Amino acid sequence: MPNNMNLHRNIFFKDCGKVPAMPFSALDSKHPVDLWSWMDGQRKAGNDLLAISHNANLSDGRMFPTEVDTNGRPIDAAYAASRVRNEPLIEIKQLKGTSETHPLLSPNDEFANFEILSVLLGNPPGRIAHVVGSYARQALKDGIALEDSKGFNPYRFGFGAASDSHNTAVPYRQDNFFGGHSFTDGTIEARMSGTLVGGMFDARLEGTSGLTGVWAEENTRASLFEAMKRKETFAVTGPHIQVRFFGGWEYGPDLVKQKDWVRTGYAKGVPMGGDLPPAKAKAPTFMVWAVKDPTSGNLDRIQVVKGWTMSGQGFEKIYDVVWAGDRKPDKWTGVVPPIGSTVDVENATYTNTIGAVELKTVWTDPEFDPSLHAFYYARVLEIPTPRWTTLQAKQLGIAPPDVVAPTVQERAWSSPIWHTPSAEARKAAPRSTTVAELTQKGAVALNDAQLKALIVEKSIWLQNTVTGDKYMIIYGALGKGPDAKPLTPSDPGYVTQRFPVNQGQFQIRYVGKKVAMQSLTGDTVEASYLGTSRTYNIVDGKIVTELVGTPIEISVYKLADKYFGARSNEFGYANFEIVPAVAQLSPLGAAPR
Amino acid sequence: MSIAIGRWLREPLLQFLLTGLLLFVGYHWANHGSGQPDSDGRIELTADDLRQIRFAWLAQGREALSPEQMRRLVDARVREEILYREALALGLDKDDTIVRRRMAQKMEFLFEDVAALRDPTADELRAWFEKNAERFTLPARATFRHLYFSPDRRGERARDDAARALAKLAGEPADGPAAATLADPFMFQDYYGDRSFDEVARSLGPGFARALFELAPGAWSGPIESGYGWHLVWVDSITPARVQAFEDVEADVRREWIEGQRAEIREGAFEAMRARYEVVLPKDLDAADLANLRATEVERPEGPR
Numbered sequence: 005m006p007n008n009m010n011l012h013r014n015i016f017f018k019d020c021g022k023v024p025a026m027p028f029s030a031l032d033s034k035h036p037v038d039l040w041s042w043m044d045g046q047r048k049a050g051n052d053l054l055a056i057s058h059n060a061n062l063s064d065g066r067m068f069p070t071e072v073d074t075n076g077r078p079i080d081a082a083y084a085a086s087r088v089r090n091e092p093l094i095e096i097k098q099l100k101g102t103s104e105t106h107p108l109l110s111p112n113d114e115f116a117n118f119e120i121l122s123v124l125l126g127n128p129p130g131r132i133a134h135v136v137g138s139y140a141r142q143a144l145k146d147g148i149a150l151e152d153s154k155g156f157n158p159y160r161f162g163f164g165a166a167s168d169s170h171n172t173a174v175p176y177r178q179d180n181f182f183g184g185h186s187f188t189d190g191t192i193e194a195r196m197s198g199t200l201v202g203g204m205f206d207a208r209l210e211g212t213s214g215l216t217g218v219w220a221e222e223n224t225r226a227s228l229f230e231a232m233k234r235k236e237t238f239a240v241t242g243p244h245i246q247v248r249f250f251g252g253w254e255y256g257p258d259l260v261k262q263k264d265w266v267r268t269g270y271a272k273g274v275p276m277g278g279d280l281p282p283a284k285a286k287a288p289t290f291m292v293w294a295v296k297d298p299t300s301g302n303l304d305r306i307q308v309v310k311g312w313t314m315s316g317q318g319f320e321k322i323y324d325v326v327w328a329g330d331r332k333p334d335k336w337t338g339v340v341p342p343i344g345s346t347v348d349v350e351n352a353t354y355t356n357t358i359g360a361v362e363l364k365t366v367w368t369d370p371e372f373d374p375s376l377h378a379f380y381y382a383r384v385l386e387i388p389t390p391r392w393t394t395l396q397a398k399q400l401g402i403a404p405p406d407v408v409a410p411t412v413q414e415r416a417w418s419s420p421i422w423h424t425p426s427a428e429a430r431k432a433a434p435r436s437t438t439v440a441e442l443t444q445k446g447a448v449a450l451n452d453a454q455l456k457a458l459i460v461e462k463s464i465w466l467q468n469t470v471t472g473d474k475y476m477i478i479y480g481a482l483g484k485g486p487d488a489k490p491l492t493p494s495d496p497g498y499v500t501q502r503f504p505v506n507q508g509q510f511q512i513r514y515v516g517k518k519v520a521m522q523s524l525t526g527d528t529v530e531a532s533y534l535g536t537s538r539t540y541n542i543v544d545g546k547i548v549t550e551l552v553g554t555p556i557e558i559s560v561y562k563l564a565d566k567y568f569g570a571r572s573n574e575f576g577y578a579n580f581e582i583v584p585a586v587a588q589l590s591p592l593g594a595a596p597r
Numbered sequence: 598m599s600i601a602i603g604r605w606l607r608e609p610l611l612q613f614l615l616t617g618l619l620l621f622v623g624y625h626w627a628n629h630g631s632g633q634p635d636s637d638g639r640i641e642l643t644a645d646d647l648r649q650i651r652f653a654w655l656a657q658g659r660e661a662l663s664p665e666q667m668r669r670l671v672d673a674r675v676r677e678e679i680l681y682r683e684a685l686a687l688g689l690d691k692d693d694t695i696v697r698r699r700m701a702q703k704m705e706f707l708f709e710d711v712a713a714l715r716d717p718t719a720d721e722l723r724a725w726f727e728k729n730a731e732r733f734t735l736p737a738r739a740t741f742r743h744l745y746f747s748p749d750r751r752g753e754r755a756r757d758d759a760a761r762a763l764a765k766l767a768g769e770p771a772d773g774p775a776a777a778t779l780a781d782p783f784m785f786q787d788y789y790g791d792r793s794f795d796e797v798a799r800s801l802g803p804g805f806a807r808a809l810f811e812l813a814p815g816a817w818s819g820p821i822e823s824g825y826g827w828h829l830v831w832v833d834s835i836t837p838a839r840v841q842a843f844e845d846v847e848a849d850v851r852r853e854w855i856e857g858q859r860a861e862i863r864e865g866a867f868e869a870m871r872a873r874y875e876v877v878l879p880k881d882l883d884a885a886d887l888a889n890l891r892a893t894e895v896e897r898p899e900g901p902r
Contacts, residue, residue, distance in 0.1 A: 024658065296825070299802055361749050
């Protein structure tokens with residue numbers, strides 16, 4: 005745990021008879037790469053083993069780096085190979101939060117706001133935990149973007165979940181939640197008093213422990229190990245929801261109704277954790293099936309989460325593929341409305357009068373592009389049920405806590421299935437320009453003064469040349485330092501003159517929900533609507549912005565009379581161009597977006 | 598006379614004291630001359646002590662110690678020894694919760710060691726098994742098939758549909774043609790062979806398991822509710838719980854006997870010690886007013902991992 009960044013891994017050995025005399029501990033090294041080297045050595049000595057990364061959400065952004073590792077060495081093909089060889093699974097849910105995604109990373113995912121816990125272990129004063137680099141979905145997107153742009157992918161992992169209980173017993177049910185940190189949260193009074201566990205997080209924010217499901221040939225250690233290695237696993241938030249997910253090119257729409265659909269699933273495609281075989285149709289089809297826990301809530305829906313990459317940018321979209329009841333998906337967005345709730349918060353009860361026992365379907369990706377890297381995973385949601393805090397508030401006769409939701413939608417996640425374009429298909433991929441290509445053509449990077457002249461106190465229209473989307477960014481005045489002349493309140497700079505030198509605010513405008521925003525832009529739809537702004541600086545020839553403390557820098561290149569922007573998280577591509585102002589955002593009669 | 602001595606030798610307290618003495622003498626003898634507390638202000642590390650330091654280092658899977666590392670470890674050891682002696686001289690071991698707990702724990706370990714001294718005779722073991730046979734009971738098991746009525750397909754009618762189907766199935770055999778057509782496909786098995794209560798509860802929910810083991814074999818019954826919906830059930834057989842034969846569980850019996858023996862000796866030895874003490878307490882244990890003492894939670898310096 006270097007500098008309070010949780011980089012712990014759980015190590016699983018294939019054969020109990022061959023475990024080493026001593027574990028590899030933080031005394032040996034604090035760097036994951038050293039752990040993987042040690043694991044390689046063990047494997048060479050005939051002792052097969054695998055690692056599962058633990059609590060990525062508490063890693064301060066260091067669990068899934070894209071630039072350098074904890075030693076400061078670049079993330080490269082060797083790093084990727086070592087990681088993939090040793091770490092087939094990540095822990096997506098446990099007592100201290102979820103590591104699937106975060107609302108600021110997945111602003112269009114209405115179910116992303118689930119059991120979020122963003123802190124640093126040990127609560128170092130004055131440090132704000134980083135969100136970027138701490139979540140699995142972003143890592144999966146970055147992984148395929150790296151593979152597409154640089155030829156290696158360190159983030160080909162499946163999902164598991166675990167307890168992180170420190171009591172030797174696992175509190176995985178809302179109706180039997182007994183805490184996970186001995187005396188600090190071991191009584192209902194300690195938990196519901198909002199005891200700060202280890203002085204760093206409110207005990208009421210603890211969630212139930214997760215569990216890992218494994219699809220294996222038989223219930224033996226060797227068979228389970230092999231299944232974990234090939235990522236044929238799924239994660240649940242506690243209830244024993246079962247989920248299967250297959251991908252292929254030849255699954256008929258009615259296949260899932262047949263008795264032996266699982267056999268066909270294996271015969272004609274790949275199970276979760278696998279790679280789609282070479283294309284045999286226009287689009288891949290996925291078979292997905294889930295059954296509820298017989299002692300928990302019914303199922304609301306199954307979604308397929310898709311991620312893909314174009315020119316260094318990562319994108320995601322969530323499809324509702326099968327759901328309970330006769331709800332109609334929205335005609336235009338395809339989104340299935342919420343299932344409603346039977347939860348009586350005051351009495352902390354619910355009924356299974358809504359939802360389904362079993363959900364299954366065959367789904368075809370309606371927006372498949374064979375030239376692009378992509379991944380798909382299934383997410384199964386239960387109907388809303390009372391959270392443990394609501395149950396225990398009822399027990400104490402107090403109000404449910406105001407720091408967490410009164411209900412949860414328990415869930416399961418299948419491991420992903422990847423699509424890798426063939427060399428032939430990849431040639432057809434739409435591609436924008438790279439910084440290297442621009443420089444070769446004679447483009448020049450702007451310096452600070454040129455950047456200021458170009459954008460400061462201007463409203464700039466930009467086009468994302470990857471998606472074609474256009475929107476506006478207002479770059480407000482920069483702080484000019486102490487010797488700016490005193491201004492009167494009616495002067496626009498009356499407020500901004502008190503900013504630090506070279507720091508201003510920017511605001512993004514005119515982004516709607518249908519705009520496919522690329523990775524790490526935050527909630528631009530909300531920002532457009534609410535008029536919120538964020539800080540920017542002009543430093544060393546870059547426009548520096550940030551997302552929860554992670555800098556994102558934009559360099560601007562001038563080629564003839566055109567200006568191109570390159571974001572630091574897009575792997576060498578220059579995907580933005582300054583364009584003339586747009587008069588109508590959604591002209592009638594134009595191709596629908 | 599020999600019977601009296603034999604009985605006497607089986608006394609837990611005597612066994613305990615003898616073992617304690619043995620350990621004490623052995624320990625003292627083994628540690629003579631090593632860097633243990635000594636009154637003359639002299640600290641001597643023997644070649645064996647150094648060997649132990651090296652060994653502890655290597656046992657953690659590390660490279661061999663360099664001379665510099667060795668020197669530092671020896672310094673640390675000497676430092677610890679000096680501080681330990683000075684702390685003893687100042688009486689810092691007195692009234693320290695951690696030290697007290699550790700010493701008490703060492704006594705518990707001594708009890709445990711004593712218990713492991715003796716193996717039971719064959720007769721003893723069998724006699725003990727006869728007395729404790731119910732501990733080696735195998736749970737009841739049920740073999741059954743079922744028809745599933747899915748709330749996903751039938752909604753609120755699922756139970757009534759099941760009841761109507763039951764009427765139609767009256768007198769039908771388990772695998773009669775009518776059975777297959779009346780119900781819905783089930784996600785898991787239609788037939789469960791030889792399942793315990795816990796296994797059924799895990800597959801179909803505890804409510805279903807409770808109802809199942811009350812059913813009479815050889816006819817369709819129900820409707821019974823599971824965690825998935827409604828079912829009609831045909832029980833082929835229910836094997837009642839039964840005690841296993843001694844021969845089949847001898848290893849388990851031996852383990853339990855030793856565990857029992859351990860507990861008995863531990864408690865016996867403790868009771869014998871306890872008898873030498875008079876414990877004085879306030880009359881009313883609940884009288885102390887703790888209301889104002891209720892501790893606020895203390896922040897721990899190191900958080901959970």
